[in-house]
Amino acid sequence: MRGATHAKWAACAVTVALAATACGGGGSDGGGGDGSGIVSSSWGDPQNPLEPANTNEVQGGKILDMVFRGLKRYDPKTGEAKDMIAESIDTKDAQNFTVKIKDNWKFSNGEKVTAKSFVDAWNYGANLKNNQKNAYFFGYIEGYDKVHPEKGDPSAQTLSGLKVVDDKTFTVKLSQKFSTWPDTLGYPAFAPLPKAFYDDHQGWLSKPVGNGPYKVDSYTKGSKMSLRKWDGYPGDDKARNGGVDMKVYTDNNTAYTDLMAGNLDLVDDVPASQLKNAKNDLGDRYINTPAGIIQTLAFPFYDSKWNKDGMEKVRQGLSMAINREQITETIFQKTRTPASDWTSPVLGEKGGYKEGLCGDACDYDAAKAKKLVEEGGGIPGGTLKVTYNADTGSHKEWVDAVCNSINKALGKDKACVANPVGTFADFRSKASKQELDGAWRAGWQMDYPLIQNFLEPVYFTDAPSNDGKYSDKEFDKLVNEANGETDTNKAIGKFQDAEKILAKDMPAIPLWYQNGSAGYSDKVSDVSLNQFSVPVYNEIKVN
Amino acid sequence: MGRYVIRRLLQMIPVFIGATLLIFLMVNVMGDPVAGLCGDRKCDPATATQLKKEFGLDKPVWQQYLTYMGNVFTGDFGTAFNGQKVTELMSAAFPVTIRLTVVAIVFEIVIGISLGVLTGLRRGRPVDTVVLLLTLVVISIPTFVTGLVLQLLLGVQWGVIKPSVSSEAPFNELLIPGLVLASVSLAYVTRLTRTSIAENRRADYVRTAVAKGLPRRRVITRHLLRNSLIPVVTFIGTDVGALMGGAIVTERIFNIHGVGFQLYQGILRQSTQTVVGFVTVLVLVFLVANLIVDLLYAVLDPRIRYA
Numbered sequence: 001m002r003g004a005t006h007a008k009w010a011a012c013a014v015t016v017a018l019a020a021t022a023c024g025g026g027g028s029d030g031g032g033g034d035g036s037g038i039v040s041s042s043w044g045d046p047q048n049p050l051e052p053a054n055t056n057e058v059q060g061g062k063i064l065d066m067v068f069r070g071l072k073r074y075d076p077k078t079g080e081a082k083d084m085i086a087e088s089i090d091t092k093d094a095q096n097f098t099v100k101i102k103d104n105w106k107f108s109n110g111e112k113v114t115a116k117s118f119v120d121a122w123n124y125g126a127n128l129k130n131n132q133k134n135a136y137f138f139g140y141i142e143g144y145d146k147v148h149p150e151k152g153d154p155s156a157q158t159l160s161g162l163k164v165v166d167d168k169t170f171t172v173k174l175s176q177k178f179s180t181w182p183d184t185l186g187y188p189a190f191a192p193l194p195k196a197f198y199d200d201h202q203g204w205l206s207k208p209v210g211n212g213p214y215k216v217d218s219y220t221k222g223s224k225m226s227l228r229k230w231d232g233y234p235g236d237d238k239a240r241n242g243g244v245d246m247k248v249y250t251d252n253n254t255a256y257t258d259l260m261a262g263n264l265d266l267v268d269d270v271p272a273s274q275l276k277n278a279k280n281d282l283g284d285r286y287i288n289t290p291a292g293i294i295q296t297l298a299f300p301f302y303d304s305k306w307n308k309d310g311m312e313k314v315r316q317g318l319s320m321a322i323n324r325e326q327i328t329e330t331i332f333q334k335t336r337t338p339a340s341d342w343t344s345p346v347l348g349e350k351g352g353y354k355e356g357l358c359g360d361a362c363d364y365d366a367a368k369a370k371k372l373v374e375e376g377g378g379i380p381g382g383t384l385k386v387t388y389n390a391d392t393g394s395h396k397e398w399v400d401a402v403c404n405s406i407n408k409a410l411g412k413d414k415a416c417v418a419n420p421v422g423t424f425a426d427f428r429s430k431a432s433k434q435e436l437d438g439a440w441r442a443g444w445q446m447d448y449p450l451i452q453n454f455l456e457p458v459y460f461t462d463a464p465s466n467d468g469k470y471s472d473k474e475f476d477k478l479v480n481e482a483n484g485e486t487d488t489n490k491a492i493g494k495f496q497d498a499e500k501i502l503a504k505d506m507p508a509i510p511l512w513y514q515n516g517s518a519g520y521s522d523k524v525s526d527v528s529l530n531q532f533s534v535p536v537y538n539e540i541k542v543n
Numbered sequence: 544m545g546r547y548v549i550r551r552l553l554q555m556i557p558v559f560i561g562a563t564l565l566i567f568l569m570v571n572v573m574g575d576p577v578a579g580l581c582g583d584r585k586c587d588p589a590t591a592t593q594l595k596k597e598f599g600l601d602k603p604v605w606q607q608y609l610t611y612m613g614n615v616f617t618g619d620f621g622t623a624f625n626g627q628k629v630t631e632l633m634s635a636a637f638p639v640t641i642r643l644t645v646v647a648i649v650f651e652i653v654i655g656i657s658l659g660v661l662t663g664l665r666r667g668r669p670v671d672t673v674v675l676l677l678t679l680v681v682i683s684i685p686t687f688v689t690g691l692v693l694q695l696l697l698g699v700q701w702g703v704i705k706p707s708v709s710s711e712a713p714f715n716e717l718l719i720p721g722l723v724l725a726s727v728s729l730a731y732v733t734r735l736t737r738t739s740i741a742e743n744r745r746a747d748y749v750r751t752a753v754a755k756g757l758p759r760r761r762v763i764t765r766h767l768l769r770n771s772l773i774p775v776v777t778f779i780g781t782d783v784g785a786l787m788g789g790a791i792v793t794e795r796i797f798n799i800h801g802v803g804f805q806l807y808q809g810i811l812r813q814s815t816q817t818v819v820g821f822v823t824v825l826v827l828v829f830l831v832a833n834l835i836v837d838l839l840y841a842v843l844d845p846r847i848r849y850a
Contacts, residue, residue, distance in 0.1 A: 045625070045808060046625065047580065047624065047625060047812065048580065048624070048625055048626070049625060049626035056581060056582050056584075057582050128589050128590065128593060129593070131590060131593050131594055131597065132590070133580060133581055133586065133590060135587065135590055136587050148587075148589055148590075149589065150588060150589050151589070205626065220635075220710055221625075221627055221631075221635075222627075222632070222635060222800060222804075222805075223635075223710035223800045224710045247710070248710075248798075248800065249707070249798050250794070250795050250798060250800075250804050250807065250808070251795045251796070251798065254694075254706065254707050254795070254796060254797070254798045255707075255798075257694060257695070257698065257699060257706040257707070258705070258706050258707045258798075260699050260706075261698050261699045261702065261705065261706045262702075263698075263705050263706060263707065391811055392811070423579065423810070423811060423813055424579050424811065425575070425576045425577075425578055425579025425580075425811075425812060425813040426575075426578075426579075426813070427579075428578040428579045428581070428583075428585075429575035429576075429577075429578035429579070431578075431585075432578050432585040432586070433575075433578075442583070443583050444583065445582075445583065457584065464584055464585050464587055465583070465584040465585055467585060
């Protein structure tokens with residue numbers, strides 16, 4: 001009896017030992033350089049169901065970028081909107097467009113991509129009863145107010161501005177002139193959808209079918225998605241690897257540790273705490289490139305204290321009191337670039353980015369800052385409260401730093417205080433209901449690389465993301481003119497004129513442009529990030 | 544005994560209602576969850592209204608709570624914001640956490656009780672002092688430090704384990720996370736057993752057993768240990784609930800997609816349905832574990848009767 005017990009224990013010990021070593025083995029699939037290797041990549045759990053018109057954050061966007069191709073695609077290097085499925089998009093008056101699509105496109109289930117695939121998908125996305133969070137992308141198309149009324153039920157089921165001409169052609173009528181509208185069509189919300197999407201919606205959501213270089217092999221919600229190269233893909237940006245395994249991490253520190261241990265090939269968001277080591281750990285395999293994200297401090301124009309004359313001087317003074325160089329260097333390890341306009345360098349000179357447009361208001365000058373704030377009548381209430389959400393994104397560090405910088409420049413201990421809010425949802429809820437006083441962090445991540453996207457949704461009167469309720473007639477007029485301008489160069493000039501009004505009024509203080517940071521293992525090469533700080537997965541090679 | 548169990552079960556009802564109501568109110572106080580769904584921009588008002596209607600957020604809180612509880616009794620825990628049924632989330636998360644908890648409890652029982660018996664019998668000897676010091680060290684270091692250090696050493700430096708657990712989370716990958724999760728409780732179990740053993744060693748019934756000429760092994764396991772286990776069992780019983788709910792830190796470090804992960808995600812996204820659903824189940828686990836502990840007393844000490 002006693003002997004038997006001993007034997008049992010020994011067996012247990014051996015099992016444990018074996019199990020432990022089993023954990024050590026393995027690793028990612030081999031495959032060699034023949035394009036069949038599998039890339040493993042970190043991922044975050046998408047917040048919304050994975051539908052093109054319902055995905056508004058990076059994590060879901062990554063998948064859409066692999067599984068879908070739309071009429072246009074933004075060049076991963078230059079950001080230029082290039083025709084993908086579109087054969088041509090023509091207009092004479094910047095309001096009526098004729099879209100012709102290429103012949104050879106198919107969904108990975110064999111279905112053909114036709115004009116109807118687009119029109120149906122857009123109608124679905126715009127319709128209020130489908131609850132699509134990106135519905136407003138279709139807001140420029142005529143008839144949007146019928147399918148997506150501000151109150152009550154929709155009075156029409158389809159957009160009156162969309163008409164299918166034949167299998168290869170459809171026409172779009174916009175409700176206003178918008179010359180650069182075709183360039184917005186690279187956004188995933190405009191992707192075509194196969195019939196399967198409507199026939200078996202739940203089934204489609206658990207395993208999306210698209211027309212991109214990858215198809216979904218398996219999807220365990222909340223933990224893993226395996227994507228495999230689709231051999232029938234007709235586009236010229238075919239996948240150069242056999243597939244991508246996306247693994248959900250709650251904590252990007254763990255993802256980074258996994259990368260260090262050779263357990264993961266790609267981390268597309270290096271945690272702030274590791275930025276200092278990343279260069280040492282990874283060498284060339286650390287990527288730090290600009291992305292279309294700008295961080296600003298917004299002000300409450302709905303509050304008369306901030307909206308009276310002279311306040312623009314106070315805001316300019318506050319802007320001058322922030323030492324952007326120092327903060328980006330010490331806190332962000334140069335993964336942010338001090339901002340000097342309201343757009344992003346990824347647009348390029350041609351796309352409307354203009355360095356220094358903000359003028360000396362964005363340069364640090366403590367003495368002048370103090371003078372300006374005093375001239376303008378001082379900070380309302382004597383103290384500027386800067387609200388941010390404390391749950392994600394390590395905002396605390398930089399808000400504290402910004403406040404320190406302001407306090408030092410103005411020579412007062414309590415000129416600026418940080419005001420953390422528990423969750424992002426709560427923060428957004430307060431901001432969108434105009435419940436914040438003082439200033440708050442206002443990030444803007446572009447939807448498409450156009451200067452219009454950095455200005456109109458954020459500063460136009462009553463625009464959806466104009467949380468501070470800034471309003472200026474001249475600015476609105478210039479933006480409208482720019483949208484009606486068919487000549488791109490002239491349009492961009494108008495947008496920049498509008499931006500100069502922002503420099504004068506300072507409705508939001510530009511802080512810095514955000515970079516995308518990523519790291520990868522020596523098992524893969526040709527890794528890069530596009531302007532949305534999303535890895536260009538189809539170009540990754542497995543060595 | 545039967546009546547005792549029924550009474551205990553009835554007592555659970557108010558505790559259950561109270562606990563869920565509190566959680567429900569707390570999550571609701573945090574504000575409008577729909578605002579966070581649209582990222583850094585404002586949801587367009589029509590869609591926001593529509594979403595609120597769909598999740599039942601447009602009604603007063605008491606009405607939401609009543610509907611919610613009504614649904615819970617029919618097994619419907621609602622839908623999380625990403626469109627998944629909460630029951631679906633649970634069926635993915637609970638097995639993983641239960642495995643992790645089992646690993647942790649086994650560690651507690653095997654290592655904790657063995658060390659406790661060992662040191663209790665050798666009180667004051669060097670081995671006792673060493674173990675006491677060790678448990679002191681373990682208790683004073685926070686779990687996330689132990690976790691991160693083990694992850695770095697075993698996972699990155701020596702390559703013995705994978706630093707993160709795969710989505711299937713099999714038992715062998717959960718050994719180290721389980722040990723980390725168990726560490727603090729393990730130290731307590733050791734100390735509790737040690738004290739209890741040392742105390743009972745001089746009890747009359749032990750002396751009688753020895754005088755009867757029973758083998759030492761039998762005296763220790765049957766007489767001494769059985770009576771000394773009551774405080775330990777109480778502790779381990781309540782620990783089951785604590786481990787399941789408190790695994791957030793460990794699960795985060797090792798990227799285990801269990802209850803802690805879902806709760807964390809639910810709180811960040813202010814998903815009432817997810818948070819309340821998971822906490823409801825955790826409350827039940829707590830209550831049942833406590834009941835089982837109380838029933839185990841009689842098994843360990845036949846003198847205990849239930850009325």
